[in-house]
Amino acid sequence: MEAIASFIARHETAVTLWAGAIATLAIYSLLYKENPVYRLAEHIFIGLATGQLVYLTWAEVLKPRWWDVMVEKGQWWWAFALPVGLMFYFIYSKRSAWISRLIFGALMGLLSGMAFQLFANTYIPMVRGSFKPVIPAPGVGIATAANNLIFAAVLITVMAYFFFSVDHKAPAMRRTAALGRWFLMFAFGAMFGATVMARMALFIGRLDFMLRDWGPIVPGWFWVAAAAIGAVALIYVFKRPKPPTREEGARVPEAVQSEAVGEGDQK
Amino acid sequence: MRLTNIQKIDRRIIYLLLVVVVAVPIIWDFLRQPLEMSRDVTGVYDAVERIPKGKIAIISAYWSAGTLAENRPQTEAIMEHLFRKDVPFAIIPWDQLGTTLVYNSADKIAKEMGKEYGKDWISFGYQPIVIVGYFEQVAQAMPLDMHGTFKTDKFDTPLSKIPMMRGIRTARDIGLLVDVTPSGTVQAWISFLGQPYKVPIAYAPTGVMVAEGYNYLDAKQIVGMLPGLIGAAKYEMLLEERGFALRAANALSTSHVLIIALIVLGNVGYFLSRRQRQRM
Known part of the structure; x- marks a missing residue:
């Protein structure tokens, strides 16, 4: 593993360019036809993007703005954000779905207020213009x-x-x-x-x-x-x-057609 | 091949033709097509020129690898102009992949032009636009208190400790906001920053969003617009800097010629085969 890491570190530019080129060719291979190489590249991309999203959300959003503030600066009241956030997940419970409706209602109210301001500030100047x-x-x-x-x-x-x-x-x-x-x-x-x-x-x-x-x-x-x-x-x-075109397919003799149907029935 | 078979050309042959038509101007870069300057592009250029001393520019970057070919040259052209004018700028990255891409672009240009992180430019950390309503909340809160909204930069340094951000707090300290995006995010900037605080907004969308952008331009809600790759190419022309966008503009033209030719051929094939069917 270390050998691979040191090789990548030594040839960073070349490895990056080759990775980009291989990924590009793999994705464009779909233009010829559907194939496993394209599927592999697609899944790698989705995995990378999701992994990066999870990492960045923790490292650049939740950790500095929530965890560090709560744990290191002693602002314990940020702990209440967790149960409030978890309220959304009650939507998956038939009995307790009402809990999720509380938080969804609050969110909808907030967004509706913003949507009104968005609409007024976007379209009224257009009408005036x-x-x-x-x-x-x-x-x-x-x-x-x-x-x-x-x-x-x-x-x-x-x-x-x-x-x-x-x-x-x-x-x-x-x-x-x-x-x-x-x-x-x-x-x-x-x-x-x-x-x-x-x-x-x-x-x-x-x-x-x-x-x-x-x-x-x-x-x-x-x-x-x-x-x-x-x-x-x-x-x-x-x-x-x-392969025969539709017109050519239609000209296949009747005897051959009936034979083919017979084979299909046996299977 | 009979003319009536034109409609049945294998799509892979068309792809191959497209590769050739696009590759030739990229490899040899011999075409010098005249690009006519337009008011939407000069509007952005003039807005950068007019930013008063003591104010900063904000680059809202909501692009990623998927629209890199259009949004990166737009971002880089504007960054270069801001560096030339010694206007400090802050980047708000909204996309998890774009965060790294836009940071790398700024870092590369800054090193080339001898600019310093923290003094000439900064990047706020990743802003999770995927959270419903988060973008609008930031657009609403930022004009009132930038330090309270973002708190730290990408490297977890408090904004109050970054030289460039000292004395920069509210909408009054923003000279221009440039929204580089493949999406309709400019609406929130217009509504929460442009209209209430009269902060100039420049829009750099992808080609798909260009048509919508002209409504904002016509209503003077934005000061200018870079329409896709062509917008970036025109901006490079204004900066007298021949980069990727100007080179790609030639390839874009040759690809358009091919598409028009194929549309004409396809129609010729369609009418010929229809006439043939009518005769039969």
């Missing part, structure tokens, strides 16, 4: 006014789409709501585009790590071996017999 001048005036250029007009048109039409107190059969309402729906579709498209961009960025980050951080420390023979394995894999993918 939506009153924009749509007519050019001193300080409001033509371009700004045109932008504001587009903003107002989108706002009104989208709100009309979600306004169900008036029947949407009336042509004016129906067309306004339809336009609102179009604007919503544009917005969803933009959001989806941004999501694709974000996912690409994450992939680029990994590839940058593989090529610029890990790549330079990899010996030449490794690349040759990797290229050879890749070539063999490609040949295997393209040369292997393909």
